Amino acid sequence: MTSTLNRLLETFARIGATPDGGVCRLTGTPEDGGARARLAAEIVSRQLGLLVDPIGNMFGVAALAPSSQEAVIVGSHLDSQPTGGRYDGVYGVLAGLLAVEAVAARAAAEPGKAKRNLVAANWTNEEGARFQPSLTGSSVFAGTLALDAALGLADGAGVTLGEALAAIGYRGTADLSLAPRRYVELHVEQGPLLEEKGVEIGIVIGCWAARKLSLVFHGEPSHTGPTRMARRRDALRAAARAIELHHCLVELGGSGAHASAARITVDPNSPNVTPCRVQVWFEFRHEDAAVAVALGDRFLAEARAAVASLGVDIEIAVDERRGTATLDPHGAALTAAVARELGFSAMEMKTIAGHDALALNKRMPASLIFVPSHNGLSHNPAEFTDEAALDKGLAVLTDVLWRMVTEE
Amino acid sequence: MTSTLNRLLETFARIGATPDGGVCRLTGTPEDGGARARLAAEIVSRQLGLLVDPIGNMFGVAALAPSSQEAVIVGSHLDSQPTGGRYDGVYGVLAGLLAVEAVAARAAAEPGKAKRNLVAANWTNEEGARFQPSLTGSSVFAGTLALDAALGLADGAGVTLGEALAAIGYRGTADLSLAPRRYVELHVEQGPLLEEKGVEIGIVIGCWAARKLSLVFHGEPSHTGPTRMARRRDALRAAARAIELHHCLVELGGSGAHASAARITVDPNSPNVTPCRVQVWFEFRHEDAAVAVALGDRFLAEARAAVASLGVDIEIAVDERRGTATLDPHGAALTAAVARELGFSAMEMKTIAGHDALALNKRMPASLIFVPSHNGLSHNPAEFTDEAALDKGLAVLTDVLWRMVTEE
Known part of the structure; x- marks a missing residue:
């Protein structure tokens, strides 16, 4: 019934x-x-x-x-x-x-x-x-x-x-x-x-608590064919590094935090143009707000270091902290x-x-x-x-x- | 003039x-x-x-x-x-x-x-x-x-x-x-x-020559908050690993090949849903067609191994070889x-x-x-x-x- x-x-x-x-x-x-x-x-x-x-x-x-x-x-x-x-x-x-x-x-x-x-x-x-x-x-x-x-x-x-x-x-x-x-x-x-x-x-x-960081990776458009690899500033490669890094921080940190990178936008998103602008929505969640905030801080510092050699800059579009x-x-x-x-x-x-x-x-x-x-x-x-x-x-x-x- | x-x-x-x-x-x-x-x-x-x-x-x-x-x-x-x-x-x-x-x-x-x-x-x-x-x-x-x-x-x-x-x-x-x-x-x-x-x-x-591989990463949708990290099957994390891997293969291989991953689509691409389907357009280019083909083969094998622990499968949507x-x-x-x-x-x-x-x-x-x-x-x-x-x-x-x- x-x-x-x-x-x-x-x-x-x-x-x-x-x-x-x-x-x-x-x-x-x-x-x-x-x-x-x-x-x-x-x-x-x-x-x-x-x-x-x-x-x-x-x-x-x-x-x-x-x-x-x-x-x-x-x-x-x-x-x-x-x-x-x-x-x-x-x-x-x-x-x-x-x-x-x-x-x-x-x-x-x-x-x-x-x-x-x-x-x-x-x-x-x-x-x-x-x-x-x-x-x-x-x-x-x-x-x-x-x-x-x-x-x-x-x-x-x-x-x-x-x-x-x-x-x-x-x-x-x-x-x-x-x-x-x-x-x-x-x-x-x-x-x-x-x-x-x-x-x-x-x-x-x-x-x-949650810390939501929406980051914009700024690279430079170029032809994916003849442009020398060392000359490229690939914002998608930088974003990919940051996505894996943010998961590793949570996995290896042992804090029990939850993390996600679930939304991404790519410009121009054409197979033949090195991506010049990529935005990714990252989140860290933890029972202790201080842990979520600290994870975000550490992530930002390590991500900037990880993508610097790619000639890509990171801009913080959103930094929302839910206590x-x-x-x-x-x-x-x-x-x-x-x-x-x-x-x-x-x-x-x-x-x-x-x-x-x-x-x-x-x-x-x-x-x-x-x-x-x-x-x-x-x-x-x-x-x-x-x-x-x-x-x-x-x-x-x-x-x-x-x-x-x-x-x- | x-x-x-x-x-x-x-x-x-x-x-x-x-x-x-x-x-x-x-x-x-x-x-x-x-x-x-x-x-x-x-x-x-x-x-x-x-x-x-x-x-x-x-x-x-x-x-x-x-x-x-x-x-x-x-x-x-x-x-x-x-x-x-x-x-x-x-x-x-x-x-x-x-x-x-x-x-x-x-x-x-x-x-x-x-x-x-x-x-x-x-x-x-x-x-x-x-x-x-x-x-x-x-x-x-x-x-x-x-x-x-x-x-x-x-x-x-x-x-x-x-x-x-x-x-x-x-x-x-x-x-x-x-x-x-x-x-x-x-x-x-x-x-x-x-x-x-x-x-x-x-x-x-x-x-x-060029080898163009468009790969689909199949994961599972879940809530990015309460879902335990070990329970997630994150297709975007898998794609991120593959993007970095394909660049490393070319960088470290010393073949002089050019490579790019410049287009990506993500489903459902919502900040609160673990991505369940991600497609990435990868390319390898080399003067020698055999090198481009071999790079693609090695990439496929290594990418599958790299994402297996994430519970993500890789489907080959396009494998185009331009000689x-x-x-x-x-x-x-x-x-x-x-x-x-x-x-x-x-x-x-x-x-x-x-x-x-x-x-x-x-x-x-x-x-x-x-x-x-x-x-x-x-x-x-x-x-x-x-x-x-x-x-x-x-x-x-x-x-x-x-x-x-x-x-x-």
């Missing part, structure tokens, strides 16, 4: 479905627009108030306590990576919507209990696949990213986020006037810890209590991946709840969490939200 | 001009269309017959000997690299056109001398910057590349060469019915040898004689870069003549050859063509 949640997940998995069983719903594309339209219909059909703000964040408002100016917000994101799975983000949006529906029904059955309102949310461009940086909509809502700067972010073809949202009809004009009191997000883990330990609910109490953060301790305590009551095993953990909850935590106490992810596989079409595990997460979320809207 | 040739070069340098003084005229773009339209006007205004063939090759026909079914062809290409200079290709097209005009005038003044006809040509997509492989139009004309295959070549956005040519109005329907007897191409050297030796005319007697070739010895002898008569220093040499003359040499005896290139700089906006050197090349070309159309 399939739950409403799993039927809804099936429906959304068909929007932007890829042949390999995953989804591709990049922000501001027709697929994103299709998922948003379906979510809007689901919100309206549940008698929730629909709002779309200027950065395209979508809200479904349950006015549980009309005299209150406060709201608890629950949500996640509908956008995906190009190689996205069927659960990342969309699980939290749909579970959030169903939890709001359930809490609203209970509030109607128990009048006077709800002290504040409840809002389901879909945040724009969490993934940062088409537009960098990621966590865009939640950062604008949190006040840490200016709306104009966010709308002006350009994709690889020069289309801005503002234009892309307008094209799919989701550059809104409304604002959520309620004051956010708390935020809760339910997500698949995307790592292997819960599955390995056989635990059903992850209570995320904080996050790893560690402590998520809402009260939300964690409520989650632990609810899991215990429902008979689910639970453990505290930290998130290595970025989430909207981390961006929103800068404006309001935010909570993040994980369910297991098979083999820890994510940003992969084979991403999988079984139906029972998904439903357990929803059950916990619903009761946590009930407590948050009814407590003093 | 600027010559007609140099005034024409100035005019064409404004079509697709880049702010840094170079040109960008990729095949089938509006800039290519603009240069073609201007060439068509120059052809027609000189009372030459204009033909455009189905792959977009343009011909300006001087009917010097109407009873003959033969023609000598002279030409080069108007397309450029994205970081193209003002001389590469366009010099040979415009010098060819002016030489045809001069030979036609002399033939009119000396009736009965011309034994065959003379044709100025612009070959489609010599550079291979937007569509691979390069030398497209000349290879179709030589009969070594099927027209349908050439028209179906797709650029990075999926637009075919046929569509791009149709869009600018240069997918023609005519065919050059004359039988090609010889081909001659005048070009800037793109290397430093003539300048270093102080020689005015390069007589190209052959070419280096050495001997260009037209008769054309070389004529060029040497003409240079001597005109009082220009000349030397025999080989070309490392590909040229339409090499593709056409498979159907007809082809000659290639170089003039010096300052610092050997090419595929670079700073490419430069002075006016006097350009005019010397035109003078040699004109007399060589006169001999070729008048000899028995």
Whole structure:
């Protein structure tokens, strides 16, 4: 017997479905627009108030306590990576919507209990696949990213986020006037810890730090045929050296850091011209912010030394440092209590991946709840969490939200 | 006093001009269309017959000997690299056109001398910057590349060469019915040898061999945050290792080979997804075909070994071997004689870069003549050859063509 949640997940998995069983719903594309339209219909059909703000964040408002100016917000994101799975983000949006529906029904059955309102949310461009940086909509809502700067972010073809949202009809004009009191997000883990330990609910109490370095390698264009090898200034060879170097630093350092170089652009990217401008997006992640920062510093120094003999200069285009953060301790305590009551095993953990909850935590106490992810596989079409595990997460979320809207 | 040739070069340098003084005229773009339209006007205004063939090759026909079914062809290409200079290709097209005009005038003044006809040509997509492989139009004309295959070549956005040519109005329907007897191409050297030796005319007697290996690295998509480092199968890290390895093989081998890895595509190329599919275009060039082939073999074996520990497989997408070739010895002898008569220093040499003359040499005896290139700089906006050197090349070309159309 399939739950409403799993039927809804099936429906959304068909929007932007890829042949390999995953989804591709990049922000501001027709697929994103299709998922948003379906979510809007689901919100309206549940008698929730629909709002779309200027950065395209979508809200479904349950006015549980009309005299209150406060709201608890629950949500996640509908956008995906190009190689996205069927659960990342969309699980939290749909579970959030169903939890709001359930809490609203209970509030109607128990009048006077709800002290504040409840809002389901879909945040724009969490993934940062088409537009960098990621966590865009939640950062604008949190006040840490200016709306104009966010709308002006350009994709690889020069289309801005503002234009892309307008094209799919989701550059809104409304604002959520309620004051956010708390935020809760339910997500698949995307790592292997819960599955390995056989635990059903992850209570995320904080996050790893990250240092994101986007470097530009400047060489010189020349003919790849007759130009003498010693005369070339090859920016791609320099970038290749730096990519291997940054992996070696992490591997040999023994710090347990995670590192990645996953995006690259090459100019002119013609087989017969020595590349003259190459940009690579590097990341170092560690539980200790000082380690991530130090790795970045060491990498920059060693990379410059490693490419100097190639006649290539390195320019720092982006040096973004995301510190560690402590998520809402009260939300964690409520989650632990609810899991215990429902008979689910639970453990505290930290998130290595970025989430909207981390961006929103800068404006309001935010909570993040994980369910297991098979083999820890994510940003992969084979991403999988079984139906029972998904439903357990929803059950916990619903009761946590009930407590948050009814407590003093 | 600027010559007609140099005034024409100035005019064409404004079509697709880049702010840094170079040109960008990729095949089938509006800039290519603009240069073609201007060439068509120059052809027609000189009372030459204009033909455009189905792959977009343009011909300006001087009917010097109407009873003959033969023609000598002279030409080069108007397309450029994205970081193209003002001389590469366009010099040979415009010098060819002016030489045809001069030979036609002399033939009119000396009736009965011309034994065959003379044709100025612009070959489609010599550079291979937007569509691979390069030398497209000349290879179709030589009969070594099927027209349908050439028209179906797709650029990075999926637009075919046929569509791009149709869009600018240069997918023609005519065919050059004359039988090609010889081909001659005048070009800037793109290397430093003539300048270093102080020689005015390069007589190209052959070419280096090349092995072009386009390799696909297959990894697995995963989240760049929580996925354990040992669990990742990173195709970009594997490609980076292979890029550095292929340069080291050439550097340390001491063979004097030239090598390049200048084009790369990455999927999904998102900062937060471990790259799962990366394609790199590698090249090895050497005077001895066996050395180029052996380098490629050794590279493939070592690259596979180097990336195996990363869980990445290597697929060979393209393995193209261009052998050495001997260009037209008769054309070389004529060029040497003409240079001597005109009082220009000349030397025999080989070309490392590909040229339409090499593709056409498979159907007809082809000659290639170089003039010096300052610092050997090419595929670079700073490419430069002075006016006097350009005019010397035109003078040699004109007399060589006169001999070729008048000899028995």
